[in-house]
Structures are given as C-alpha cells and as structure tokens.
Amino acid sequence: MNFIETKLQGCFIIEPKIILDERGYFMESFNENTFQKGIGEEVHFVQDNQSYSTKGVLRGLHYQTGEHAQAKLVRVLQGEVLDVAVDIRSNSPTFGQYEAVLLSAENQKQFFVPRGFAHGFLVLSETATFFYKCDNFYNKESEGGITYNDETIGIDWQFPLENLIISEKDKVQPTIENAKKVW
Template sequence: MKAIETKLKGCFILEPNIIEDSRGYFFESYNENKLEEILGFKPIFVQDNQSNSSYGVIRGLHMQTGEYAQAKLVRVLEGDVIDVAVDVRAGSETYGQSIAVRLSADNKRQLFIPRGFLHGFSVISEKATFFYKCDNSYNKASEDGVNPLDEEIIIDWQIPAGKMIISEKDQYAQSFKMFKNK
C-alpha cells in the first residue's frame, strides 16, 4: 500500500498494490498494522457504513463533534466520486482548506480523513456505492455540517448546477461563516 499525505496534515490517500491476472484482480483493502505505520497511531474502527447514489448526488458536508467525532477511511466499491475533506480543526495551519480526491471502483484508492474534518462527496458516474469505516459510533446529537455550496469554501463538485441533487437538510445547512463563529 502506498500512502500519499495531502496538504491537510493527517489526511492520506491510500493506493493499494493490485495484483492482476487473467482471472481478475486481488488487493488488500485494509491492514491494521500498515495503516498504523502510515498514521503513527492505531485507529480502531467500530462502524462500517455504505451508501448508493445516482449521478449528481452531493452528500455533505458533514461531521460529528465532541466525544463523537469520527475519523473515516473511505472508498468506492462501484462507480466514481469526488471525495472532499475540509479541515476544521481548531488551530490547524490549514483550517478552512479543502482537498478533493477522485475515488473510484477502477482506481481503488481510499482516503483517510482524521477527526476534525467536514466530509462530503459527489457522484460523477451513473451511480456509485460508497463505503466507509468510522472510528466512532454515530450520534445524531453530535451532527454538524456546512452547506456543500458554501461561497467561502468553494468546492468544485464536478456536477453542473442544474444536475445537482442535494438533500433538503444539506441545502439549508449553515454557512461556513456561521460554522466558524460558533
């Protein structure tokens, strides 16, 4: 597994070693010891989540706060997405900055997103199945988020405006300015 640290400290793109032959392919999608070596600590994942979405869907920007904050290891099982992480860790040198990474069933890349990040993705294929491991359980009372079309963060979701499918909850989510001023 090859690890590429992004401009956001602690956020890594993970590229698997894929073994292919006439029968298909094989790769190790998760290895606790290798991930610990890359991260410098041992994440303990307690929950797996999976979603299926069609072209144009934008999910995010979401996070959990406080004692229910979550680190995530995300990947795509089917299709193609633009995966986004926004650093909102207090005191971080890259606070408010984001990265966008193309994750797909074809490239088999994963993204490790530490606690303290907003997270979201857009589906740029006909449909996509998105899978993620979380190091903390979901807690509704700890949910937080920012409108994915926020004018301060400015994320290119690679979906034309007329084709975006955004939940009502995300459409009416707070601005990044409101989020920062809490």
C-alpha cells in the first residue's frame, strides 16, 4: 500500500497494491500493522458502516465530538464519489481547510480521516456503495455537523449545487463558525 499524506496533517490517501491476472484482481484492503505503520499512529477500528446512494446525494459534513470523536477509513465498493474532509481542529494551522479525493470502485483508493475532521461525500456515478471503518462507536448526543455550502470553507463539489439531494438534517447544519467544537 502507498500512503500519501495530504495538506491536512493526519489525512492520508491510501493506494492499494492490486495484483491483476486473467481471473481478475486481488488486493489487501486492510491490514492493521501496515495501516498503523503507514499513518504513523495506532488506530483500532470498532465499527463498520455502509451506505448506498444515488447520483447527486450529498451526505455530510458530519463528525462526532469529545470522547466520542471518530477517525474513519473510507472507500467505495461500487460507483464513484467525491469524498471531503474538513479540518475542524481549532488549534490547527489548516483549520477550515478541506481535502477532496475522488474515490471509486475502479481506482480502489481509500481515504483516512482522523479525529478532529468533518467528513462528507457526494455521489458522482448513477449509484454508489460507500463503506467505512470507525475507531469509535456512534453516539447521537455527540453528533456535529457543518453546512456543505459554508462560504468560508468554499468546497468545490464539482457538481451543480441545484441538483444535489440533501437530507433535511444536512440542509440546516450551521457554518463552521457556529458549529459545535470537536473537543
């Protein structure tokens, strides 16, 4: 696996080693030892989640606060998404900045989003199956969110905003300035 650190300290794009032959392919999608060595820290995942969405569905930007903060290792099993992480660590030199990564079943890339980041994704293909590991259990009382169109962050979703399909909950999320603090 190739671990590429992004401009946001702690966020990594992970490119698997894919072995192709006439039968198809094989790849190791996760190995705890390789993963921890690649990102330089110990992370133990405790929960796996999966979602299925159609083109134009935007989920996010979400995070968990305090002792329930979560790191996520995300990938796409079918389809293509634009995956986004926003640094919401108030003491970080990249606070309010984002990283966007194209994840697809074809490129098999993964994106590691550590604790202290808001996360969201937009489905670019007709449908997509999205899979992610979390290092902490979900806790409803610790939910946080930021509006997808916060002008101070300025995310380029690479999609017509008028065609987005967004949950009622995500339509009313606050700006980064007014959002719950992650710690």
